[in-house]
Amino acid sequence: MTIPFFIPRYHVPRFKVLLEYEGTRYSGWQVQKNARTVQGELQGALRKVLGGAEFELYGSGRTDAGVHALGQVAHLEARTVLGPEIIRMKANDVLPPDINIIEVEKAAPGFHARHDAKARSYIYQVSRRRTAFGKRYVWWVKEKLDTALMRGATRAFPGMKDFRSFTDDDPEEKSTLVFIDEVQIEEAGDLVLFRVCGSHFLWKLVRRLVGVIVEAGRGRLAPEEIPTLFSAETDVPSKLTAPPSGLFLEKVYYGDEKRRTELRPVLTVAHER
Numbered sequence: 001m002t003i004p005f006f007i008p009r010y011h012v013p014r015f016k017v018l019l020e021y022e023g024t025r026y027s028g029w030q031v032q033k034n035a036r037t038v039q040g041e042l043q044g045a046l047r048k049v050l051g052g053a054e055f056e057l058y059g060s061g062r063t064d065a066g067v068h069a070l071g072q073v074a075h076l077e078a079r080t081v082l083g084p085e086i087i088r089m090k091a092n093d094v095l096p097p098d099i100n101i102i103e104v105e106k107a108a109p110g111f112h113a114r115h116d117a118k119a120r121s122y123i124y125q126v127s128r129r130r131t132a133f134g135k136r137y138v139w140w141v142k143e144k145l146d147t148a149l150m151r152g153a154t155r156a157f158p159g160m161k162d163f164r165s166f167t168d169d170d171p172e173e174k175s176t177l178v179f180i181d182e183v184q185i186e187e188a189g190d191l192v193l194f195r196v197c198g199s200h201f202l203w204k205l206v207r208r209l210v211g212v213i214v215e216a217g218r219g220r221l222a223p224e225e226i227p228t229l230f231s232a233e234t235d236v237p238s239k240l241t242a243p244p245s246g247l248f249l250e251k252v253y254y255g256d257e258k259r260r261t262e263l264r265p266v267l268t269v270a271h272e273r
Helices: 036-051 084-094 149-153 205-217
Strands: 013-022 055-059 069-076 099-106 117-127 157-164 177-188 191-198 246-254
Touching: 036 099, 069 099, 084 099, 117 177, 117 205, 149 177, 149 205, 177 205, 191 205, 191 246, 205 246
Parallel strands: 069 246
Antiparallel strands: 013 069, 013 099, 055 069, 117 191, 117 246, 157 177, 177 191
16 A cells, blocks of 8 residues: 655745846736736746645745845745755756746744845945946936935935835735835946845835935935925825836845945946946
8 A cells, every 4th residue: 555645734844945036027026917926937936846746935025026136035835855955956947047046945944034034135226327238227317416415315214214105005014114224325337326224125115215315316305305205295205216127135134144234236337448
């Protein structure tokens, strides 16, 4: 008599999955009906790799349509005897070339990619010039930008703030309060780089935050006006929403991981003369 293979629920392996993706072709991370998403592609690949075995895949958070990721994290709970490296290699063989699993490792049974995350960081790239190669990865701003004004504008954001004017209605979010650790700005040739690190992020928050700072850099919004965007209902941030092309989910932090400080381009568009 053949004894069926069975893994009790409390013994189902759980894995931490680190992945990167180029988000141009996708309607964001989260599975949606009649839309191509990163999570949907990953689930389709895992179904083939796991041979139809039951599994759960949960990301650390959603990314908007067209947004990229350098270090998205998901947890995978699967009834499988396959090891982490085998899962990674087999899934990458099936995935499209703009999605890549960097690492799969065993995780504690209770590990949750979203709930256990302590912070997230995003990078945004603004280009000061038109580029033939970087359109998918930058926002080209034609007007001259004053970085001193932009750095002054960043001072309005750190701390616990109500970002209701920086997001759209989202039934999955019960609160619009977000703690921002830091907004960092660096120049790299023709690029202006932004890093935003915080507890979590609402839908479109980073893109609107960058849009507001860029408007200050254009000289059209005084840095001292920005705090008023938190204290009243206003559509100013929504009108200034930066495009998704320049935005990258950089890293999801767990435990006491040290925060990154060096800010370098994801893509260099500077021309050597």
